[in-house]
Amino acid sequence: MHLLFSADEIAYLIGKSGTIAIAKTKGNFFYLETESEEIVLFTEPEDLMVASSWGLGEDVMRGLACTIYQLRELGAPLIVLPKGHPASSRLKAVVSIGPRTRLNCKIEPGTHPKQDVLCACDEFHLMEVLARPGGAEIVGTAAEDIDVVIKGL
Amino acid sequence: MCTVGGGPDIGNIESLATRDYECQDCKNQFKGMGRRPMCPSCKSRNVKAI
Numbered sequence: 008m009h010l011l012f013s014a015d016e017i018a019y020l021i022g023k024s025g026t027i028a029i030a031k032t033k034g035n036f037f038y039l040e041t042e043s044e045e046i047v048l049f050t051e052p053e054d055l056m057v058a059s060s061w062g063l064g065e066d067v068m069r070g071l072a073c074t075i076y077q078l079r080e081l082g083a084p085l086i087v088l089p090k091g092h093p094a095s096s097r098l099k100a101v102v103s104i105g106p107r108t109r110l111n112c113k114i115e116p117g118t119h120p121k122q123d124v125l126c127a128c129d130e131f132h133l134m135e136v137l138a139r140p141g142g143a144e145i146v147g148t149a150a151e152d153i154d155v156v157i158k159g160l
Numbered sequence: 161m162c163t164v165g166g167g168p169d170i171g172n173i174e175s176l177a178t179r180d181y182e183c184q185d186c187k188n189q190f191k192g193m194g195r196r197p198m199c200p201s202c203k204s205r206n207v208k209a210i
Contacts, residue, residue: 036198046178049194 011142012157014052017075018143019068021154022130027110028058028071029136029143030079030160037104038084045084048104055138057108059125060100072160074100101125106138181207 010029012018020027034052038045056079058071077083085102088095103125110131111124134148178191183199184206190199197207 034196036192036194036200038200044191047190047192047194047197047200049192049196049198051196 008145008148008155009139009142010145010155010157013141015160016157017072017160019071019156019158020131020145021063021156022152024063024129025059025061025131026063026067026071027131027136028056028060028068028075030056030058030075032056032104033079035079037078038082039087040084041087042089048085050104051106051138053138053140054104054106055108055136055143057103057125057136058100059102059110059131062099068156068158071100072158074102076160078102078104108136110134110136179209182210183207 010018012029012031014031014033016030018029020029031052032050032054034050034054036050037048039048040046056075058074060067060071078085085104109124111133130152131148135146137144137146178193179197180189181192181197181199182189183202183204185204186199186202188199188201189210190201196205197209198205199207
């Protein structure tokens with residue numbers, strides 16, 4: 008499935024129990040904060056921010072938009088929790104940034120910056136989000152299982 | 161690329177492919193990853209891996 012959206016828009020993928028928001032990085036850099044160090048993540052303009060949340064509806068979409076806005080427009084840092092941190096189970100949204108994101112429902116949220124893996128609800132399990140000029144390519148999921156909504160940020 | 165959604169089978173933070181950089185304009189030193197490094201302090205692309 009190919010999605011077309013501009014740098015000022017967010018593409019939402021809405022499943023049965025979860026929502027994914029996809030936006031362009033606009034070539035911005037992002038601060039990645041681990042327990043011991045700060046890493047600056049550089050991106051290409053067509054790279055993607057993929058935010059995942061466990062829930063549906065307008066509130067969840069607004070929450071994901073706020074997450075993307077804080078990171079991309081306000082320069083808020085990405086916080087990486089140590090493995091097993093109690094806050095992992097309380098996270099409302101998790102974010103991956105780069106040219107490719109793989110969704111997986113069998114991982115612990117908010118724990119590690121290294122790989123292009125993001126936790127999501129069951130219907131997005133094993134789905135991949137790939138950066139493409141002017142949008143994104145979604146592979147590994149049946150298009151009829153998800154609704155797509157594109158909105159301005 | 162990076163994520164804040166990782167898993168128990170994923171490696172250690174120390175294995176991140178980061179590089180140390182110094183900005184040639186403002187001398188800011190920082191650790192970064194990605195293909196288009198830029199000084200996060202002064203936004204210059206005149207940076208050098210150290």
